[in-house]
Amino acid sequence: MSDAALQARRNVLRRGLKPAVFMLCLVPLVLLVARGFANDLSANPVEFIIRTLGDWALRFLLLALAVTPLRLATGWNEVARLRRMLGLFAFTYVVLHLLAYTGLDQGFDFVGLWNDVMKRIYITVGMAAFALLLPLAVTSADAMIRKLGGARWRMLHRLAYPAGVLAVIHYFLMIKAGYQQPTVYAVILAVLLGVRLVKRA
Amino acid sequence: MLIHAKKASDAASHEITPESVYLNRRGFMAGAAAVAVGGFAGNAGAAVLPAANGAGAFENLKQGYRKLGEKDQVSTYEAISGYNNYYEFGTSKSDPAANAKNFKPMPWTIKVDGLCAKPGTIAIEDLLKPHTLEDRIYRHRCVEAWSMVIPWVGVPLAEVVKQFEPLGSAKYIAFETIVRPEEMPGQRSARILPWPYIEGLRLDEANHPLAILAVGIYGKTLLNQNGAPLRLVAPWKYGFKNVKSIVRISFTEQQPKNTWQVMAPDEYGFYANVNPHVDHPRWSQATERRIGSGNVLSAFEARRTTLMFNGYQEEVGQLYAGMDLTRYY
Numbered sequence: 001m002s003d004a005a006l007q008a009r010r011n012v013l014r015r016g017l018k019p020a021v022f023m024l025c026l027v028p029l030v031l032l033v034a035r036g037f038a039n040d041l042s043a044n045p046v047e048f049i050i051r052t053l054g055d056w057a058l059r060f061l062l063l064a065l066a067v068t069p070l071r072l073a074t075g076w077n078e079v080a081r082l083r084r085m086l087g088l089f090a091f092t093y094v095v096l097h098l099l100a101y102t103g104l105d106q107g108f109d110f111v112g113l114w115n116d117v118m119k120r121i122y123i124t125v126g127m128a129a130f131a132l133l134l135p136l137a138v139t140s141a142d143a144m145i146r147k148l149g150g151a152r153w154r155m156l157h158r159l160a161y162p163a164g165v166l167a168v169i170h171y172f173l174m175i176k177a178g179y180q181q182p183t184v185y186a187v188i189l190a191v192l193l194g195v196r197l198v199k200r201a
Numbered sequence: 202m203l204i205h206a207k208k209a210s211d212a213a214s215h216e217i218t219p220e221s222v223y224l225n226r227r228g229f230m231a232g233a234a235a236v237a238v239g240g241f242a243g244n245a246g247a248a249v250l251p252a253a254n255g256a257g258a259f260e261n262l263k264q265g266y267r268k269l270g271e272k273d274q275v276s277t278y279e280a281i282s283g284y285n286n287y288y289e290f291g292t293s294k295s296d297p298a299a300n301a302k303n304f305k306p307m308p309w310t311i312k313v314d315g316l317c318a319k320p321g322t323i324a325i326e327d328l329l330k331p332h333t334l335e336d337r338i339y340r341h342r343c344v345e346a347w348s349m350v351i352p353w354v355g356v357p358l359a360e361v362v363k364q365f366e367p368l369g370s371a372k373y374i375a376f377e378t379i380v381r382p383e384e385m386p387g388q389r390s391a392r393i394l395p396w397p398y399i400e401g402l403r404l405d406e407a408n409h410p411l412a413i414l415a416v417g418i419y420g421k422t423l424l425n426q427n428g429a430p431l432r433l434v435a436p437w438k439y440g441f442k443n444v445k446s447i448v449r450i451s452f453t454e455q456q457p458k459n460t461w462q463v464m465a466p467d468e469y470g471f472y473a474n475v476n477p478h479v480d481h482p483r484w485s486q487a488t489e490r491r492i493g494s495g496n497v498l499s500a501f502e503a504r505r506t507t508l509m510f511n512g513y514q515e516e517v518g519q520l521y522a523g524m525d526l527t528r529y530y
Contacts, residue, residue: 043277
């Protein structure tokens with residue numbers, strides 16, 4: 001293949017990557033809605049919806065945090081272009097998770113909600129994780145990077161690390177017994193954050 | 202204006218499920234405020250256990266307690282048998298249905314020991330034979346703040362207790378779940394819970410007419426995931442008190458150490474009475490989500506207020522007269 005042809009093919013891949021990943025990121029949501037229409041959301045639909053959205057929020061947060069380690073490990077620099085999108089999808093699933101909880105479970109009863117946030121430690125922790133992610137979503141646009149300056153923006157966006165830690169703690173705290181699943185997430189998060197520490201040392 | 206009042210008999214054809222047929226046949230009034238008819242005895246005979254694991258249907262059931270509230274709709278069989286906490290088969294709600302298929306609930310014997318005049322090992326058929334099986338509908342409130350309504354088949358625990366003649370020194374009754382790690386995958390990990398699962402009642406609680414030993418749901422033998430072949434049901438307590446697949450019954454002087462109390466004593470006590478005023482340290486018990494209608498649109502229903510003793514205060518309240526229920530939770 002000529003250099004020009006190779007370049008053209010690379011451009012197609014380059015241009016195709018983001019839309020393809022975007023569509024993939026929507027799959028869990030589409031499947032959830034489809035299961036809803038099929039009346040297939042377990043005996044406890046509210047719990048099923050909240051858990052599914054929460055699981056995917058955490059998975060996308062870990063995926064966003066995996067971008068930099070993956071780039072360092074493979075030298076595949078293109079992947080960095082996915083980071084913002086993955087982060088925003090994580091935030092989208094967080095918001096849907098939160099909406100399902102406040103709306104479906106609590107019926108937008110904000111007094112009861114406040115008591116719940118105070119009473120249930122795992123919800124307090126979950127809300128804290130949301131509070132850390134909110135400024136990241138707000139400052140995700142290129143204009144905000146310019147406005148804040150790269151160094152400050154990067155500093156701010158390190159809030160994703162404690163948000164990840166809080167999200168995993170949130171998962172641990174809501175469980176009665178049998179900690180295999182959150183343990184898997186905890187290990188993955190530890191590796192992803194550990195890589196960054198090692199790199200800096 | 203023509204107002205069409207919907208009667209229970211007006212069910213649309215898609216609503217006629219095997220469950221609704223069962224409930225109608227048994228004369229349950231679905232969704233309506235039914236009356237307690239505790240004394241009614243049909244042509245009931247001695248308890249006979251049909252084929253195990255949901256395969257066989259009971260005959261000649263005595264119509265038992267079925268006092269329900271206006272908004273209490275009996276949960277679907279699918280929900281009752283597909284959404285379970287039975288950690289011996291795994292910790293997620295769908296694990297028991299998926300992992301309990303290889304469990305063998307027959308043949309089954311129960312060891313009875315401790316402070317009673319007639320200890321020994323007894324086959325389940327012989328344990329049940331002297332008694333009359335009843336069907337009863339109870340609300341079921343999980344400590345996790347969800348609830349269902351379940352049509353049980355069982356015998357009054359008090360009658361079973363009497364058959365073993367507890368001594369005057371017996372103050373409590375303890376129950377033990379079977380340990381069979383080869384058939385119960387959850388038991389292969391000691392980190393989930395310490396096995397065997399242990400539960401207990403004060404003897405006067407066990408003798409309360411609402412407490413039953415259940416052997417069936419919806420007129421059929423218990424499915425493995427529901428605690429086949431024999432389990433406790435004390436409807437005024439949180440679900441975890443209702444120990445499943447019972448292989449041992451002991452009469453004791455000391456209060457038994459029930460499993461969840463051992464695991465987390467600040468979260469789970471011995472009594473575990475449903476109580477909207479005493480919160481779990483990690484969540485409120487004031488409200489609950491009613492599940493098991495089989496309709497996803499129930500997701501848009503509001504949570505409901507949890508009733509004291511799960512709505513059985515009139516029946517069981519006197520058992521706890523004068524007790525500080527915030528201390529004895």
